[in-house]
Amino acid sequence: MANSTSGQEKKSYLYFPGCTMQATGIAYGESVRTLFRLLGLQVEELEDWNCCGATSYMSIDERAAFVLSARNLSLARQAGPRDLVVPCTACFLMLRKTQEYVRQYPSIRQEVEGALKQAGIPPMGPVRVRHPLDVLYSDVGVEQIRAKATRRWHGGRLACYYGCQALRPYAEADQAYNPMRMDELLQAVGVTTVDFPLKTKCCGGSLTGTIHPVGVRLNYIILKEVARRGAQAVATMCSLCQFNLDAYQSEMREEAHEVFDVPILYFTQILGWALGGDFRSLGLHRGIAGRNLIGQWFTTPKEVEAYV
Amino acid sequence: MSNGNGSVRIGFYVCHCGTNIAGVVDVKALAEWAATVPSVVVSRDYKYMCSDPGQELIQQDIRDHHLNRIVVASCSPHLHERTFQTATAKGGLSPYYFQMVNIREHDSWVHKDKKAATEKAKDLVRAALRRVVFHEPLEKKQVPVRSDVLVVGGGIAGIHAALTLANAGKHVYLVEREATIGGHMAKFDKTFPTLDCAACILTPKMTAVRSHPNITMWTLSEVAEVGGYVGNYHVKVRRKPRYVLEDACIGCLECIEACVYKQAKVSDEFNLGLGKRKPIYIPFPQAVPQVVLIDPETCIEFKSGKCKKTCVEICADRNAIDFKQQEEIKEIEVGTIIMSTGFQTVDAARIPYYGYGAYPNVYTSLEVERLINASGPTGGEVILRDGKKPKAVGIVHCVGSRDENTNRWCSRVCCMYSLKLAHLIKEHTDAEVFNFYIDIRTPGKGFEEFYCKLLSEGVHFIRGRVAEVTDWALDPSEEGKLVIRVEDTLIGRVRRIPVDMVVLSVGLEPHADADEVRRQFNITCSTEGWFLERHPKLAPVNTFTDGIFLAGCCQGPKDIPDTVAQAGAAAAEALVLIDAGHVELEPNTAYVLEDECSGCKSCLSLCPYTAIAYHEEKKKAEINEVLCKGCGVCVAACPSGSIQQHMFQDEQIFAEIEGVLAHA
Numbered sequence: 017m018a019n020s021t022s023g024q025e026k027k028s029y030l031y032f033p034g035c036t037m038q039a040t041g042i043a044y045g046e047s048v049r050t051l052f053r054l055l056g057l058q059v060e061e062l063e064d065w066n067c068c069g070a071t072s073y074m075s076i077d078e079r080a081a082f083v084l085s086a087r088n089l090s091l092a093r094q095a096g097p098r099d100l101v102v103p104c105t106a107c108f109l110m111l112r113k114t115q116e117y118v119r120q121y122p123s124i125r126q127e128v129e130g131a132l133k134q135a136g137i138p139p140m141g142p143v144r145v146r147h148p149l150d151v152l153y154s155d156v157g158v159e160q161i162r163a164k165a166t167r168r169w170h171g172g173r174l175a176c177y178y179g180c181q182a183l184r185p186y187a188e189a190d191q192a193y194n195p196m197r198m199d200e201l202l203q204a205v206g207v208t209t210v211d212f213p214l215k216t217k218c219c220g221g222s223l224t225g226t227i228h229p230v231g232v233r234l235n236y237i238i239l240k241e242v243a244r245r246g247a248q249a250v251a252t253m254c255s256l257c258q259f260n261l262d263a264y265q266s267e268m269r270e271e272a273h274e275v276f277d278v279p280i281l282y283f284t285q286i287l288g289w290a291l292g293g294d295f296r297s298l299g300l301h302r303g304i305a306g307r308n309l310i311g312q313w314f315t316t317p318k319e320v321e322a323y324v
Numbered sequence: 325m326s327n328g329n330g331s332v333r334i335g336f337y338v339c340h341c342g343t344n345i346a347g348v349v350d351v352k353a354l355a356e357w358a359a360t361v362p363s364v365v366v367s368r369d370y371k372y373m374c375s376d377p378g379q380e381l382i383q384q385d386i387r388d389h390h391l392n393r394i395v396v397a398s399c400s401p402h403l404h405e406r407t408f409q410t411a412t413a414k415g416g417l418s419p420y421y422f423q424m425v426n427i428r429e430h431d432s433w434v435h436k437d438k439k440a441a442t443e444k445a446k447d448l449v450r451a452a453l454r455r456v457v458f459h460e461p462l463e464k465k466q467v468p469v470r471s472d473v474l475v476v477g478g479g480i481a482g483i484h485a486a487l488t489l490a491n492a493g494k495h496v497y498l499v500e501r502e503a504t505i506g507g508h509m510a511k512f513d514k515t516f517p518t519l520d521c522a523a524c525i526l527t528p529k530m531t532a533v534r535s536h537p538n539i540t541m542w543t544l545s546e547v548a549e550v551g552g553y554v555g556n557y558h559v560k561v562r563r564k565p566r567y568v569l570e571d572a573c574i575g576c577l578e579c580i581e582a583c584v585y586k587q588a589k590v591s592d593e594f595n596l597g598l599g600k601r602k603p604i605y606i607p608f609p610q611a612v613p614q615v616v617l618i619d620p621e622t623c624i625e626f627k628s629g630k631c632k633k634t635c636v637e638i639c640a641d642r643n644a645i646d647f648k649q650q651e652e653i654k655e656i657e658v659g660t661i662i663m664s665t666g667f668q669t670v671d672a673a674r675i676p677y678y679g680y681g682a683y684p685n686v687y688t689s690l691e692v693e694r695l696i697n698a699s700g701p702t703g704g705e706v707i708l709r710d711g712k713k714p715k716a717v718g719i720v721h722c723v724g725s726r727d728e729n730t731n732r733w734c735s736r737v738c739c740m741y742s743l744k745l746a747h748l749i750k751e752h753t754d755a756e757v758f759n760f761y762i763d764i765r766t767p768g769k770g771f772e773e774f775y776c777k778l779l780s781e782g783v784h785f786i787r788g789r790v791a792e793v794t795d796w797a798l799d800p801s802e803e804g805k806l807v808i809r810v811e812d813t814l815i816g817r818v819r820r821i822p823v824d825m826v827v828l829s830v831g832l833e834p835h836a837d838a839d840e841v842r843r844q845f846n847i848t849c850s851t852e853g854w855f856l857e858r859h860p861k862l863a864p865v866n867t868f869t870d871g872i873f874l875a876g877c878c879q880g881p882k883d884i885p886d887t888v889a890q891a892g893a894a895a896a897e898a899l900v901l902i903d904a905g906h907v908e909l910e911p912n913t914a915y916v917l918e919d920e921c922s923g924c925k926s927c928l929s930l931c932p933y934t935a936i937a938y939h940e941e942k943k944k945a946e947i948n949e950v951l952c953k954g955c956g957v958c959v960a961a962c963p964s965g966s967i968q969q970h971m972f973q974d975e976q977i978f979a980e981i982e983g984v985l986a987h988a
Contacts, residue, residue: 191676192676193676193677194676194682213794213795213796214796237798240798241796241797244796244797
């Protein structure tokens with residue numbers, strides 16, 4: 017990317033990876049960082065961050081979860097007046113929920129403030145927690161993405177799958193029921209997206225781990241409709257959605273008598289690739305299903321590279 | 325009546341109000357304490373002061389003890405001030421020698437600490453005892469009530485109210501925003517639960533309005549300005565141009581046929597866009613007035629000025645078409661006003677997961693009314709947008725009602741109209757009809773029986789709030805269908821029901837401009853935006869503004885029987901004022917102390933009721949007592965303190981303040 021930042025003000029963000037970006041969602045973290053770098057956006061990882069408080073914390077001890085999130089928010093505030101970019105939607109929701117609950121419920125506010133004080137941590141302040149979809153759409157914009165793309169998409173039609181946590185109840189990253197921003201961003205680099213009514217339906221969440229058949233069934237419903245709509249792959253924005261849809265496709269053969277081999281991508285991988293990103297730096301080597309298609313689509317022949 | 329001269333002799337009474345007051349305030353101690361206050365001659369506590377014996381007590385004491393001031397500590401003056409004023413007057417005193425203290429709403433109901441509440445009661449009572457000393461005997465002023473009535477909105481509520489008043493011999497101005505009267509009811513096919521044809525029962529009333537000698541009907545008109553007060557409202561009405569002279573047009577409709585547009589191409593508002601009309605049109609065949617109108621947005625003559633004007637040609641000698649017609653302002657004087665402005669249905673697109681606007685075969689209930697209606701866009705055939713007959717139809721109840729995300733209230737009519745539509749759709753198409761409901765609410769006369777009839781007709785009822793209307797298919801039976809996903813709460817399972825047509829039973833909500841309208845008329849709204857009645861049980865058609873009454877859905881969702889009943893009640897309330905001939909107004913008016921007025925005129929522009937004039941010869945301000953509403957603005961504003969107000973004299977207010985503060 018030669019002209020990545022020319023004539024543009026460099027915007028700087030704080031980055032909250034959460035545990036997932038280092039584990040099942042490692043490709044998401046890699047592609048977000050690569051894409052932001054290609055766009056000339058500065059990203060600094062929040063120093064000494066801790067667990068966001070989602071998953072088991074939230075279901076067992078809500079107050080403890082709020083306190084954990086509050087510590088992160090306090091660190092973010094101290095690290096300067098910058099927006100906190102959170103790709104993991106579970107982290108995103110947890111941080112936003114903490115802000116809202118502390119604001120709305122005096123008893124929670126007291127408890128959280130008390131805990132921070134006891135630990136000698138400065139109080140949490142007004143930090144803007146943002147999902148990369150929102151940053152890319154609102155701060156960068158579809159036109160910038162279009163202008164900066166160096167590769168034109170030559171892969172198949174995609175279904176954009178937004179999941180739930182980044183949109184509900186806080187519909188800040190996009191509309192709650194009919195989000196379109198991921199579609200618009202991907203269309204800007206030449207992707208044909210299909211009309212996909214299941215774009216905010218449940219991926220199964222943690223049910224794939226707890227009541228496994230139910231979780232897989234929910235995955236199946238989505239993948240079946242993806243195929244029915246004529247899409248060859250799915251673009252996601254949540255590491256849990258991506259993992260659920262990616263990891264259990266081989267199991268569906270027995271359950272649903274159908275064979276799926278559908279690439280489950282992060283939208284940031286596709287945008288990053290369009291902006292000239294490298295296969296491995298976007299974590300494209302990490303997917304499970306649809307390896308053949310991923311290979312075809314993302315290892316570009318030279319003539320496609322020439323597109324500007 | 326006694327003028328209260330001589331030494332002040334106060335009678336003080338504290339009411340127990342059962343345990344409402346006595347449960348918190350020590351009423352005995354309060355009465356004993358009051359007895360020690362100078363000028364208090366009699367001090368008593370009594371279980372219910374508002375009862376006949378309670379009132380009798382006051383009258384007897386006035387006679388026995390030559391009392392000349394009365395103070396009662398009880399509930400809110402809203403409730404019983406008039407009661408005690410009347411008792412005072414019956415005892416032979418001016419009712420304005422009475423003062424009320426509210427120790428219920430302001431004290432016993434809001435406090436728990438008995439000792440502190442009793443002390444507070446003493447403070448409040450002390451204020452009244454000091455104030456009442458300065459009271460004066462006043463005369464109520466009477467103003468005449470004009471017998472003409474303004475009815476705003478020509479739906480079934482306005483029509484019924486107007487006809488009732490006109491039949492009683494009063495002149496009515498009926499103002500309607502649309503080109504025809506009839507409102508929502510004119511769009512319906514049948515009415516529940518009797519299934520009689522809406523047009524058959526409505527159109528005779530519409531034509532009766534048109535031909536009634538006592539009704540002046542103005543369509544395409546809106547109220548532009550409201551001034552004055554009960555009995556004497558001045559109203560300006562804006563009459564928008566129809567571009568067709570109402571008196572000249574005979575409703576032959578030949579101009580529509582003759583229009584240079586051979587095909588109807590414009591989306592037809594009356595049919596909610598399901599049909600087409602021409603630029604010159606009549607909203608529906610039985611429209612009243614039976615007069616065409618021209619839509620300047622689409623008429624070629626308005627756009628280019630180069631139309632052949634075949635409409636004018638065919639109209640010939642009648643010369644009813646007037647492209648140059650202008651907006652007109654009519655000024656009228658009325659004594660009372662009836663608001664019957666109705667409702668709007670919820671925009672179904674606000675609920676994205678029901679697919680309205682996204683899937684062509686998702687309809688609103690009002691659209692389906694038009695499809696079923698014989699004079700509607702399909703001539704009464706229930707067909708989908710592609711012309712096919714639906715084989716399965718889902719009716720989704722409570723769309724935009726009972727929902728935190730849209731409106732929280734129950735719209736009251738949707739259950740019944742959904743049942744009616746289910747019956748009619750089945751009758752017209754023989755389709756399988758599914759009703760998706762939260763609860764079936766059928767509390768009206770004959771309503772439950774209608775529901776039972778539907779059950780026996782084989783209409784399906786699935787209890788559950790629909791999650792979404794979608795077109796994603798799980799198996800071949802769902803291909804090409806709309807799928808209604810719902811938790812059937814009676815069997816405890818999530819179900820998917822494939823249908824060809826979805827009807828969204830949209831709820832009722834206040835008009836988008838309801839708040840503007842209520843400001844114009846100076847009436848109040850509930851938090852939801854419905855016009856607020858003075859009392860939900862005992863004054864359901866009155867507003868807080870005297871002389872303005874409510875009828876129909878502008879006050880809240882209701883069905884046609886309730887609307888008509890309320891419209892009749894509103895007309896009766898207007899008749900009460902008209903036939904009394906006058907209203908009594910509180911003598912709380914402001915007056916000028918002529919000697920002290922410097923003639924600075926600063927009060928003139930401040931008066932919201934234009935009650936103050938400037939006397940050129942005397943060079944003083946003069947207040948018209950009849951126009952003064954007692955708002956007190958001029959009193960506060962007068963730089964020389966030369967404006968005073970009855971019932972709010974400086975000495976009265978200062979005495980009251982000192983009374984409250986004397987505690988410390």
